[in-house]
Amino acid sequence: MSVPPLSKSLGWTRGIIESREKLFDLQRQLATGKKAATYGTLGPDRTLSIAMRSRTSITDAYKSTIQTISLRMNVMTQAIDRFSNIGREIRTDAMVPDYVLTDGNRSSTQLRAEAALDEALSLLRSEVGGRYLFAGRRTDAEPVEPTPAIMDGAGARAGFKQHLSERMQADMGADGLGRLVVPVPAAADVAISEDVDGSPFGFKIVQLATTLTGTTATGPAGVPPQATLSFSATLPEAGETVRLTLSMPDGTETVVELTAVAAGEGGDPGTFEIGADETTTAANFQAALVTSLETEAATELRAASGYAAADDFFNMDDANPPQRVDGPPFDTATALRDGTPADTVFWYLGDGDLTTDSRSTAIARIDESISVAYGARGNEEAFRWTIQNLAVLAAQTFDPNNPDVERERYSAMTSRVVSNLSFPDKRQTVEAIYAEITTAQYVSGQADERHTATKATAVQLLSEVEVADRDEVAVKILQLQTRLEASYQTTAVLSQLSLVNFL
Template identity: 30%
Template sequence: MTISAFAAGTYRFDRQSASLVGMKNQLDGLAQQLSTGRTAETYGGLGVARTTSLSAHAAISAQDGYLAAITSAETRVKLTSASLTQLKSLSDSTRSNLSGNVASRNQTLPATTVQLATNNLAAAIDALNQQAGGVYVFSGRATDTQPVVSQQAIMNGIPAEGLDGLTALIAEQKKADLGPSGNGRLLQGLGTRTVSLFEDSNPEARANFGFNLMAASSSNSAALGANFIAGSKPDVSLNFAQQPVDGAQVRVVVQLADGSQKTLDLTARAGEAGNAAGAFSIGNTAAETAANLKRALGGADIASVQSANPPGVSAAFANGQAASTSFSVGNGVAAGDTITLKLGLHDGTTKTITLTAATTADPTSAAAFAIGATPEDTTANLSRTLQNALTAAANTELSASSTARASLNFFEGSPVAGLSPRRVAADGNGYAETASAKTVIWYKGDTAADPRATATVQAGTSRTVEIGAQANEEAIRRTLAGIAAMAAEGFTTAAGTVDTARFEAVSSRAANLLTASDGQQSLEQLGTDFGLAASSMANAKSVANTTKATLEASLDGVDTVSTEEVAAKLLSLQTQLQASYKVTSILSEMSLVNYLR
């Protein structure tokens, strides 16, 4: 231990020195505060205020993160909304052109309509392939994958890869609907005084193709009898070649009450998950699983099934009765007498054929039949005219229905195993149950059940905004199907004339695809989703900015200092220090000798 020397007056001088050093340190600290504007260079220098500072800075950093995420997402939402607006404009343009051209019956306009639809389809594909910062906004979570293939691939397939496009599916569907006789798969018979019609004897074919007989009547039942016998539904049993694994998907098309069809995609699930909507339970055996699938359909009438193989789903159609109609011809048929036949199509529409008796009629007529010299002659004339009418209806209304159904079927195709577009079976009596590997899949992106949830933005501590989108959403699929149905058709006959009847029929169905009905998703709904997302983010951005400003204000006097106050303190301290230096200097020169003088 070292003991410092002590002399008289040492304590006073030590105190003066310490005081000068302290003021000098204060002066240096104030000078640094004045130059930086900060209270201290370390949190330790803040003393007890360091906890407040640390907490506030952490909260400010969080708000900066929210603001950065919102700013990035705003661009994506704006581009997504712009693309949806473009799709709505293209849909409206196509629909408006269809209705205007049908009303005008201008012979040159069908070709113009097809060209417009072709151009609009290309524009729609470009809109769906929109990118934001290198991210494809309509691909869901597959942001690095272009969602929609080229227009050429959609329409004509990829021949080099053995893949068919929409035009091939339309041709296939038309052939199946027309049937071998070209009259909508109806069987027509001619008796001595009777003309009969029967639906296709194959129950699966009746469920999917051609015309259905719905009703028949006569204006003069005494001379022209009309007898209609309603058919009955077949029994349909389902089977699996193998037990499906958890997550395997099956496509089932069911008949609706209006005669149209609806596609349902169901997922095989184990345990309680199999009771959820859109799922069916995996049983202990393949037969039990098939029963669970049928139960999940809620008693709906099955038209077709499809899956990958395995699990290899199949449907067996048995029993059921084909509907039939017969017209009997007696004596007393007069000019103006009519018979009426009502036909149903598998898109939910109907076609009514009315044939009128006349004293003379063109043998090629599809509307009038000649009254012959005998009832047998009249019967033969009626049969010929009925055949003409059925063929004409099959090549207009039924052909148009085939185009629209095939287009919707094509755009329901999915990259998920087993969910490619339906293809007509090799025998032509139904749809193939094993999913085709020879059809272009137009959509390559994500297939999440909730497209919005595929991209989220953390806009606050407990606020998440969903901004994901997929090009395979129902409203977009129907829009593409409606435009593509027109783009795929041609309405000029071999003779060079325009088939206005078929043009009108296709236009009507394309317009229906472009118009969302009750219960169907619309482009407006999609736009509303993103409008709400943009509004929510704008609100979150305002809250984040306000919170950040409040937190920054709370740090005034903690992290930062008032330059005016520091300057005043600095001047005061400089004055004190100068005075202290002066006094110390004077005192250091004084001695007892000077005092005795």
């Protein structure tokens, strides 16, 4: 008998070893559910596997970012929506003329405004995970001072109420004429002038117009501006009028109108008696004008002064501190000055750089080519405008012993609230901010849906490349076990062969 060559015996043995290794690999696949233990053993599919795993990892990172910012934006939109509702509710309340002083010197509408102000400020303190959402880039600290500090001050730092008092003194003037000068006429000329040229306080003369027979209106002109009503020997007739238009510190205007009446019929507000001659008539007109200016200053001007004070105090940013009346004395002050952190409460403490877009203070990349901007600042115009109108409504007090004048002032104040909280003059609105944040939410949601679909596709491809079919593996194991058993049996028989057994 011929002896098989060594190479053939080695080949037989190697075949058994390879089969065993393949069996072990199939058993591993059955246990782990994976086709290969390393990328190298995946063959040409390894490139696809690596690419899909990378895509899944990137998608998971984007989805994690979207989840984080979605939580923040959900809190923001809820806060902004409530903020908007607060403004609408107080505006509706202010439409109702309810001059009834329920706590001694304030109405129920004012008390509700005070509570609304505290709620609005608390909304601007909204935070998620220690990140304050209305602080711009300064996200690690509350962006607004506590309400008591803002309104009443803190230590040596003046709050809004003190600021309001100082501004009203400056606007009213020492004599209550709104910083106008109306001297007793020496002859037939009645002069009305501003007390100081260029002062930001009090009334400013816009126009003097007359329908009085025999009179001439000139100005305003000169330094400081002055208007003059000159009477002549031709006396006015009853029913004719003079209109003095004045601008006020909050940008609004008012008109003081005086009507000529016959001798002996004067005394009613807004009238003056026609005298025996031009000098007497001029004196009567001057006295009536002073009385009307006092009333107008005590009502319309004081109301306007409150809103000017609110704008000075709340309209601040990193480059523009709150403005203070440069006094004392305040009733003769002629200029504003910058408040300092040592003497004035800076109500907003967040990132106040309004030269940059507030949304850009928080930007998140949610896709390879898409980023969303969802930042906000508490001193943005819409938020600040609402806050300052709530503050001036809540802060003013009224004298119950002077109901007629105070009722007019109250009406002037609430009418401004109604107008201002309608956001006139193309001002930024709270709804506009809400729309921008919800747009960012929508874009993020759409990106999240795309990432979910992309991940599902990647996972499916990975499954096809990496995941072993357990049924198929089980069949292969059974087939291989059968072949190995046959090989082992054959090998065992061959190992017992000898010449003696053969013979």
